[in-house]
Amino acid sequence: MPTDDVEPEAQPATSTEDAPNVFRTDDGAQDGLAKCARCGATEISLNVATGNLRCGFCRFEWATDNAIEAFNLNGDISKLSGILVGSGSSDIVPSTEEILTFKCSACGAEVVIDTNNSTQARCHWCRNTLSMNQQVPNGAVPDMILPFTVEKSTAVEKIASFVGKRKFFAHPKFRAEFNAENVMGVYLPYMVVDINAHARMTGEGEHQTRSYTVKVGDKQEQRYDADLFNVVREFDIQVNDLTVESSSDRLDQNTSQNSNNIINTIMPFDVENSVRYDSNYLAGFTSERRDSNLDQLSPIAHTQAEDITRHRVNDSLAFYDRGVRWTAEEVDVRGQRWVSAYLPVWLYSYQQRNSSGKTFLHYVAVNARTGETMGSVPLHQSKLLLVAGVVQLVGTVIGLVLVAVGI
């Protein structure tokens, strides 16, 4: 149901152990006209070169507050207890509409915003830009946003270079249709999690004391001597800025069904440089709405935190050069802090349609902060199979000769 002058519902802080404590991240945020402080224009967009907002008329530039400082997200993780979530990370209310109607604060006309695609719209009467910055419980407005700093021209170069190195076996239709200029800037939704945990790990480790060869029949075989130890490690661990996709489309990373792993690969982002959410950062870019809640994302985040713990404790296991076999791993999450964020990605996408009519979406993605690039290029299967067959033929001849002479 469309609503006028959207008022975010107040979310009371709760103190029960399992329910999250919500801290507001949209205090002072206003919907409607966001004006340039110098000339009053609403034609505001991101200057990618500086990461600041810039007025389209007077060229005045300014930056929004750093979100980490504004929300005290770099506070001591060891003091975290229970679940703390930013108001933009709260559970999505299923009944909340994706279409919202605003009353233009300049002329009073009603303007519709489809929050599935954007949180901005232009008044069709007075041409002012209207922004939605207050959070409605539909996942459209996150707690913070990380502005683009890699320019489109740089992303185009990186994508062209990535694909250029993979042209020989690329599908001919893809080669003909590829145009790196078709890249799009997209803000993708993520949850950024800090975790305070206590871990106790019990198992066995082996340290090699000797390595030697023995003769078995007419062959030489390697043998090892080792000391076995019972190993216990107990410690506190703090995980900072663990980042998890919060759109169900991106969460699915089955590589036989999609190439979402490509977008996952370009992480991590420097989320510590995120700013408080302001719709003006979205001007000229597209965005994807969060549609996953904490209860869906917690298992993934906790399993990943356990992975981090397991790998981190390896720092204290250098003596066990033959490895460690953990028999019990207890990671007790004592505190966690969740904030939702829009993170910037340059995306080149290509829909491959095979002869049976099935389609597969390939991506070449560029992290718009670090420039890290990864992609999936559709293969010309028959050409690859032909060349692999030739390689196999030549290899078989060489292999048979080598085996015959005992090499």
Added chain:
Amino acid sequence: MLTHFAWMTASGQLIAASSSDEGSRGFGLVFLLSGFIFYAAIYLRYRNVDKRHKHESETESAMFNMQETNDFVVSKTGLTNSKIAGANNNVVRGARRKFF
């Protein structure tokens, strides 16, 4: 196609393992599977299905108040494997990439 590819990769790993076990004789066997290995290498280079964010090492973390216990149990001799059986201190369970 992916099953076919998985089989080839597994074969490649098998051959690689056998080549290390049997010394120089495995070198000839690797050539006998060169076409499959070539296919797998190109597939990975173009499609990058094996790539993912390495959250376990790329996420910032810190340990505090470490308490360590290392109790000697027994000395073993004549072991054939270079690694402890069932080593799991490097496993990753939170990767959502489904490769095979």
